[in-house]
Amino acid sequence: MNYHWNWGVFFQEVPGGGEYYWELIVAGIGWTLAVSVCAFLIAMALGSVIGTLRTTANPWLQSLAKGWVEFFRNIPLLVQMFLWYFVVPELIPPLKRWVIEVDPGTAQFMAAIVCLGLFTSARIAEQVRAGIQSLSSGQHLAGQALGLTTLQVYRHVLLPMAFRIILPPLTSESMNLIKNSSIALTIGLAELTFRAREMGEYTFNFFEAFTAATVIYIVIAMTVNRALAYVERKTAVPGFIAGESRQALP
């Protein structure tokens, strides 16, 4: 295939805009990071609560948490994005009025972080549950024997260990979230993949635009991976899964 690579295209001006293509890409990175970070905060907060509820003794709370997980886990992300952006505002009149008044970018951003946050929360909830259930029941009982309330047992005994144990799958999940944020392009949010496509369609230099996007996604994901690996090392408790696996390595 004789393709003429033209990397200079990033320094060409966007028609009608007075901007350069590399600036579009950088703006796209900004939105990708903003969506990922906000969605991750929502996902962590909700996922921790829902995952914990699944391990409690109360059957009502258990079913509620189970329903939450199944609901958000079983609908394709693409469909969820469409529902949050196009359908939900139609069902709630005050929300519809807000969506029409507010800056379109804000409406897209909110829909994207709610959608990605809730979707990812279901996945994190399952990891939190697995983390808690992997602890021996002796931990729970020992906490109770010390006179701690259920809340205190979770807060001081179970959750601190569970989160350490699930750090590796949590790393994967946060990397997935960054890549899933590209789904937001379907509701017109101008994130990285959106900008790469846009640049491709204006200049027809699709290969250059998507090569850049690929490299940027790898760099972002690898940075998150390394950062969380550092956290994993710093918080490791000797003798437990996270700590042990490290000691086993040469």
Place this chain on the structure above:
Amino acid sequence: MKHLNYYLLLPVLIFGQPTTPALSAELTGTLKKIKDTGQITIGHRESSIPFSYLDDKQQPVGYAMDLCLKIVEAVKSELKMSSLKVNLQPVTSANRIPLMQNGTIDLECGSTTNSVTRQQQVSFGPTYFVINVTAAVKKKSGIQRLADLNGKTISTTSGTTSVPLLKHYEKTANIGVKEIYGKDHAESFLLLSQDRSAAFIMDDILLAGQIANTRNPGDYVILKESLRQEPYSMMLRKDDTAFKALVDNAIGSVMKSGEIDKIYAKWFTSPIPPKGINLNFTQTAPIKEAFKNPNDKGVE
């Protein structure tokens, strides 16, 4: 040393066979490829009504497809082939150029704007349609002119040429609008029908297609003003003079003979598949001009 031979083949496997241009004295490029393989691959769109789209039997049909079949006939007689296999390959606005460049498709028949920028990558046949980029609005909004859009939210489809045009217009007319992007025309139109945007900025023929397909077409109106005119034409590989001349001749004679009027009427002023909707889009002055003087001038 049998292994070595395989390793020597590796670059050929990875990079394809080394191209040897002008091996045969007469045929080069696309025509040679067609002669050698006995087939031609046409890239078509799936929802560019009425240019190139899938009908109720999932067969690509449309105005551009009819014109491309004229080219296929011309290729057949030029190469004196008794039979020529026509492969149909669906393309999108994102992959049409790479697929043309890597040789997957030989001719693209859709709704592609011929622009000077794009001519750096590919070549174009004669203009077969001229569109106006303008706005569709709801009648009850009372919007009469583009300037009335000041301060309003407008929707458009991402990646289309409408976006930079609109930005340019905002600067020159000194108005400000907020933009929302739909991922395709149906979604941009949905934003308009849900009142989340006051106008949908797009090519007039595509707007007419969206309106014709809606439940109450009477609620919408297309503004008379135009942001820009853009020529549509079929796309072929760059620097392939022999094939380009053949395409120009084939389409040029369809236009000169007046046959084009019949093909135009079939797709733009008659009921078309799949739903039997009539777009009622008569030839505008620039379209008549393009038929009278066939040309492949791209827009800036």
